[in-house]
Amino acid sequence: MIKPVPSEYKPNEMEKKIIKFWRENKIFEKSVEQRKDKKPYVFLEGPPTANGLPHPGHVLTRIMKDVVLRYKTMDGYYVPRRAGWDTHGLPVEIEVEKKLGLESKQDIEKYGVEKFNEECRRSTFKYEQAWIDMTERVGFWIDMKNPYITLKNEYIESVWWSLKQAWEKKLLYKGYKVVPYCPRCGTVLSAHEVAQGYKKVKEPSIFVKFKIKNENTYFLAWTTTPWTLISNVALAVHPDEYYVKIKYEGETLILAEERAYHLLKDSDYELLDRFKGKELEYKEYEPIFSFVKPDKKAWYVICADFVTMDEGTGIVHIAPAFGEEDYEAGKEYDLPVVQLVRKNGTFKDEVEPWANMFVKDADPKIIKYLQEKGFLAGEREYTHEYPFCWRCDSPLLYYAMESWFIAMSKLKEKLVENNNNINWYPEYIKHGRFGDFIRDVKDWALSRDRYWGTPLPIWKCNNCGETICIGSIEELKKLSENFPENYDLHKPFIDNLKL
16 A cells, blocks of 8 residues: 655654664564574674763764675675673773762772772663664664673673683783873873874973083983983984084084084084994983982983984984883883883972972973073974873873783784785775784783773782783682682772682
8 A cells, every 4th residue: 555655754753663663573683583594794893882972973883884784684694793882991980980089090999999890880881772772763783682791701701711812822921111101090002092192282392402421512402201301311313314513602512414404504503523323322421310320321322213304403312211212222222211200190209399290290390490500402382293091181101111912013914914805995094094003013002900891811929920811710710719609800809819
């Protein structure tokens, strides 16, 4: 029977009728079941976090997923698809911190980790129904009645199994490296997370004079992070670039020849000498700051290929505690790591003039000190991209610390090979943004040093140092001395087990 077309189109009413028809007749379920004997194309959704409301970006990604799954269904595949809920991590923790009026990890410890995690658990499905309604209204067909949930013990166990596979392949290790770190959240971020939080900022960049030992001559260095000068232990030059010694405004300075031309092209200066950077290697200079005595030889010139002539002076100040390249160069030259910043981003008590100040807030005071002491050669406003925490919007620090890593660098060739076999749309992503990412892949900083998340299943003996990785609940039960009948694999339960 043909019905007349209504004179007025009411999309909301039509939407409700279609959804009702789908529900009552189990159309989605039937579309899956009738192809059960066909070749499977299995989809597990990368899960959203249900403690926040969906936004237009989520609508877009759900439509994109649905298009692929419907296409595969029409192409004759059996397409079971299962929704999931990401119930762990900083998004949940930060919302609970706001609710409870907590501002730091120390506040959480005082409040009680067990109580805090229970609040996190309660908050995880705050907007579940809003997500279900949105998913249904945009026509995304997926099984939301039987979702996988990351806070469940069985899901945590599946992560443990994966980590055990990495452990057995020598891909999971504990290392001491400079990592991107959020001082407010007190956690390391992965390279992918860092990429989500860059902002264009204007900050002071300064030209700093370092006096050469037993000479009335200065190395002229440039930095955009004045606070890191507190932990300076070396200066880096490029071994194959030319450097000049010049007389400028009554002072004798050393800097890269190319940079002298750009910085002083409209100024008068006298050329005293010209030489390659490698001739400066191991030349000593006087420290500007010496709040602690380094445990190794410090304050001399090193050679490094990462020094460029694009900006600055061609002389880079090195603080292995706060830079990835600095740290690697420090290992090569056996430089000390002078860590004078707490994990909350404030200077330690040894830094008396600025103790307990957040490091970036101390920049103006450090610049003023350098000027008063005659170390400041110049200051310029510098616009550049700087990483911020994608969750709390705090500026990140690059901080030398222990963390657990998955050795993605060992898998680089395999990643590139597999990427070549994937059809990308649009195609330029394949060898462009994504290709660049995997060609320069970094070891994945895995551990987060937080509370509400999957615990790393690694135990270390306090006496002999033996370290083991657990891959299942059954394995943990067998090795544990005090595993109870009822259990929850989160903190603090997991911390109280004895193996």
